[in-house]
Amino acid sequence: MSSTRLVDTTSTTTTTKKKMKCISCKEEYGSSDAGTCKECYEEASETEEELKQEIEELKSKVAFLRFPSPVDYNRSSSSSSSSCFTDVFLVASDDHDRDKGAPFVPAHKTVLASRSPVFKAMLENEMEESRSGTIRISDVSYDALRNFVQYLYTAEVSLDEQMACDLLVLAEKYEVKYLKSHCEKFLMSKLNAENAFMCFAFSSQHYAKNLHETSLSLIVENMDKLTKQEEYQELVEKDPRLIVGIYEAYLAKQVNTAAAKD
Amino acid sequence: MSSTRLVDTTSTTTTTKKKMKCISCKEEYGSSDAGTCKECYEEASETEEELKQEIEELKSKVAFLRFPSPVDYNRSSSSSSSSCFTDVFLVASDDHDRDKGAPFVPAHKTVLASRSPVFKAMLENEMEESRSGTIRISDVSYDALRNFVQYLYTAEVSLDEQMACDLLVLAEKYEVKYLKSHCEKFLMSKLNAENAFMCFAFSSQHYAKNLHETSLSLIVENMDKLTKQEEYQELVEKDPRLIVGIYEAYLAKQVNTAAAKD
Numbered sequence: 105m106s107s108t109r110l111v112d113t114t115s116t117t118t119t120t121k122k123k124m125k126c127i128s129c130k131e132e133y134g135s136s137d138a139g140t141c142k143e144c145y146e147e148a149s150e151t152e153e154e155l156k157q158e159i160e161e162l163k164s165k166v167a168f169l170r171f172p173s174p175v176d177y178n179r180s181s182s183s184s185s186s187s188c189f190t191d192v193f194l195v196a197s198d199d200h201d202r203d204k205g206a207p208f209v210p211a212h213k214t215v216l217a218s219r220s221p222v223f224k225a226m227l228e229n230e231m232e233e234s235r236s237g238t239i240r241i242s243d244v245s246y247d248a249l250r251n252f253v254q255y256l257y258t259a260e261v262s263l264d265e266q267m268a269c270d271l272l273v274l275a276e277k278y279e280v281k282y283l284k285s286h287c288e289k290f291l292m293s294k295l296n297a298e299n300a301f302m303c304f305a306f307s308s309q310h311y312a313k314n315l316h317e318t319s320l321s322l323i324v325e326n327m328d329k330l331t332k333q334e335e336y337q338e339l340v341e342k343d344p345r346l347i348v349g350i351y352e353a354y355l356a357k358q359v360n361t362a363a364a365k366d
Numbered sequence: 367m368s369s370t371r372l373v374d375t376t377s378t379t380t381t382t383k384k385k386m387k388c389i390s391c392k393e394e395y396g397s398s399d400a401g402t403c404k405e406c407y408e409e410a411s412e413t414e415e416e417l418k419q420e421i422e423e424l425k426s427k428v429a430f431l432r433f434p435s436p437v438d439y440n441r442s443s444s445s446s447s448s449s450c451f452t453d454v455f456l457v458a459s460d461d462h463d464r465d466k467g468a469p470f471v472p473a474h475k476t477v478l479a480s481r482s483p484v485f486k487a488m489l490e491n492e493m494e495e496s497r498s499g500t501i502r503i504s505d506v507s508y509d510a511l512r513n514f515v516q517y518l519y520t521a522e523v524s525l526d527e528q529m530a531c532d533l534l535v536l537a538e539k540y541e542v543k544y545l546k547s548h549c550e551k552f553l554m555s556k557l558n559a560e561n562a563f564m565c566f567a568f569s570s571q572h573y574a575k576n577l578h579e580t581s582l583s584l585i586v587e588n589m590d591k592l593t594k595q596e597e598y599q600e601l602v603e604k605d606p607r608l609i610v611g612i613y614e615a616y617l618a619k620q621v622n623t624a625a626a627k628d
Contacts, residue, residue, distance in 0.1 A: 140390045169521050
């Protein structure tokens, strides 16, 4: 609010009250609904316009920086693959070897190295992968591998819960922080009482801190109901230390609540 | 504004007027300064928060997609250059040949091809550049070439007016629309009466439409003053057809102004 606005302080304290009209919703409002003066609202609108413009500019920049994804090339279109200067192949080791006709994902060493410090070390240090031009990725489906590579090129991927888990594991293994955070956010948006134990166990295993804390809170808030789930019993069998962690958090919450009441 | 807000329409039409307090600047305001109701202002503030969050997310995406620029490698650090898998050299043909020890810029075919359809055609079609691994760029300084390559990798470059002109020419030649638009915006931000003729001639030559129109308007609005400039006389000598275009725009404006008065 600039200091130049003139406020008439002499004559308006007692007068016929006119209701004011909101310049946004056009409805009338009284003093209890008073929001801003005109100048402040107009400033806020300008800010909004500027922010929207900045968003458009950033979107253009993203479009410019995004790489064409090589995931649609495979052996059957080796000519277009080679014409895109790919110099390395990724093979999901759950599948058969590339030499035996299994699908593989062609890629560029420079793109992999720029996105992942693990690939960078692997490819720059004349290791087996660099010499052979083939990187075997273990315990991953071909679909997950394709999506992983696509994300490294484009920063875009369509997720469901299973794919978000698969990609989070890959992102952790190859230290692609940005993808890991993307998958974690997706899983947090899908968190509910039904999958809370699964999310808690998964996030504990893969150091997904935000998902871990949020799922733990959800469980602690619904202890009575959730400990009757099959998933609870499964986790007790499989990883009792995690369950201990839950009870410790539950106890701490009880103590805090009691202390707050005193 | 939601439809659930209750408005008391029965009792407040005649009463002691209370001045309202702006929830943004905290000052009091009367009906002539009325902006929005509380609810609309709070909605606008939420929108602003959301937009700011979107901006942060887009900035992270840009950081992820940005490539490490190879412009800092040269012959003296050939090991780090090769370890980054560069497979092509760009040479400013104003400088001496790479073989004769002049500086060059190493790069990746895949990056050049993804940013410029001209490089893509050149590199994918087994032309001389693709076979030799050397792309000669004519009529450009080494500095401009470095900045050009850096922009292709990072979408960032620091500009002054000369560099913006140099890069706009390169961006036009290699069809890097995003960079051309970036340089054009920069030049528009520097446009003034002093450089209007230069900008007008430059934008005409390089099909920079927005800069062309804006500089033409500026010239037409200041005809009397600007036609006394040295730059005007130079342009009359060098490219009289451009001057004709200016006078045609001036005439059209006069006619329009006269018509508007009638």
